[in-house]
Amino acid sequence: MSLPTINIFSKQMPKLGIGTWGIGGYMTKSPYSDYINEITQIKFQISKGLSLIDCWIAQGEGGSLELIRQAIEEFDRQKLTLMCKFDIHKYKNATELEVIFQQYLKQLNTDYLDVFEIHRPVFSAVSEKEVESFLKEKIKTRKIRAFAVSNATSNDLINIGKKMSVPIGAVEILYNIFDRESESNGTIAYCQKKKIPIIAYRPLNRGMSNIAHTIEDFGKIVSKYNATPNQVALNWLLKKEGVMALLKSSNRAHINENLDSMAFELSLEDCQVIDSLKLR
Numbered sequence: 001m002s003l004p005t006i007n008i009f010s011k012q013m014p015k016l017g018i019g020t021w022g023i024g025g026y027m028t029k030s031p032y033s034d035y036i037n038e039i040t041q042i043k044f045q046i047s048k049g050l051s052l053i054d055c056w057i058a059q060g061e062g063g064s065l066e067l068i069r070q071a072i073e074e075f076d077r078q079k080l081t082l083m084c085k086f087d088i089h090k091y092k093n094a095t096e097l098e099v100i101f102q103q104y105l106k107q108l109n110t111d112y113l114d115v116f117e118i119h120r121p122v123f124s125a126v127s128e129k130e131v132e133s134f135l136k137e138k139i140k141t142r143k144i145r146a147f148a149v150s151n152a153t154s155n156d157l158i159n160i161g162k163k164m165s166v167p168i169g170a171v172e173i174l175y176n177i178f179d180r181e182s183e184s185n186g187t188i189a190y191c192q193k194k195k196i197p198i199i200a201y202r203p204l205n206r207g208m209s210n211i212a213h214t215i216e217d218f219g220k221i222v223s224k225y226n227a228t229p230n231q232v233a234l235n236w237l238l239k240k241e242g243v244m245a246l247l248k249s250s251n252r253a254h255i256n257e258n259l260d261s262m263a264f265e266l267s268l269e270d271c272q273v274i275d276s277l278k279l280r
């Protein structure tokens with residue numbers, strides 16, 4: 001079965017996006033990364049239809065953007081969605097927004113960003129009004145197409161909605177079989193009610209879902225569908241209304257395993273069993 005799709009940022013796309021944490025280095029540029037493999041695996045995922053790519057300028061001191069730029073250059077730019085993170089809570093003033101924006105354009109070799117995403121909904125030196133006027137001008141000139149917020153709760157979204165008139169196109173949050181805070185704090189329910197698409201980051205809990213079959217109730221479900229623990233964890237997540245996932249892999253076997261995660265139909269009862277698991 002092919003991946004389910006979602007309408008997000010005015011596009012219909014597969015419910016899996018390309019995560020990039022660690023490519024080209026973590027918080028510093030790494031000379032040990034296998035750059036060629038990382039570029040090759042991003043290209044492979046795009047060739048399989050994945051189109052949302054997470055871009056964070058701070059990662060690998062810009063090194064990950066360099067790999068993304070090389071990976072995307074042979075594809076139709078308009079079919080890709082580059083979601084770019086802005087650490088507004090760290091900027092000293094509004095001018096820095098423009099500087100970072102220009103750096104994204106240059107490093108990704110593009111003339112527009114699909115998504116301007118606030119990495120954390122913490123406004124300090126740069127206020128909501130400043131971000132709003134920056135965004136409005138960029139959206140008007142088609143230099144930015146959509147707005148998203150990461151690491152936000154429903155309360156954050158309500159507050160932003162009161163202070164900024166730019167519509168929130170999606171919220172990106174930590175969500176997987178282990179991490180359920182966004183369920184218990186009402187964020188998932190709020191977004192579903194308001195039809196705000198949810199992008200679940202770390203959907204396999206950094207590969208830890210691999211061992212979830214050792215939990216008895218989960219293990220029984222894994223055996224029943226003859227699937228892998230990761231596939232069940234991903235299937236459960238992607239079946240949820242309005243939820244897509246941002247998943248990172250630079251390993252071809254893992255990517256194929258993940259792409260095949262919807263090859264079976266988890267029953268409603270089994271989804272409910274996983275819903276009720278307390279894994280932390």
Ligand SMILES: NC(=O)c1ccc[n+]([C@@H]2O[C@H](COP(=O)([O-])OP(=O)(O)OC[C@H]3O[C@@H](n4cnc5c(N)ncnc54)[C@H](OP(=O)(O)O)[C@@H]3O)[C@@H](O)[C@H]2O)c1
Binds near residue numbers: 019203247
């Ligand atoms: N907004 C935020 O604050 C925030 C925070 C964290 C992450 N993110 C974004 O979300 C993306 C996904 O989160 P994540 O990278 O933290 O975690 P993740 O996608 O849950 O897991 C990625 C890790 O799991 C491994 N993996 C992937 N598929 C696997 C499989 N089938 N079997 C075994 N291992 C597998 C990967 O290694 P291999 O490469 O070896 O497959 C990688 O080490 C990130 O890459 C990043 O783009 C955003």
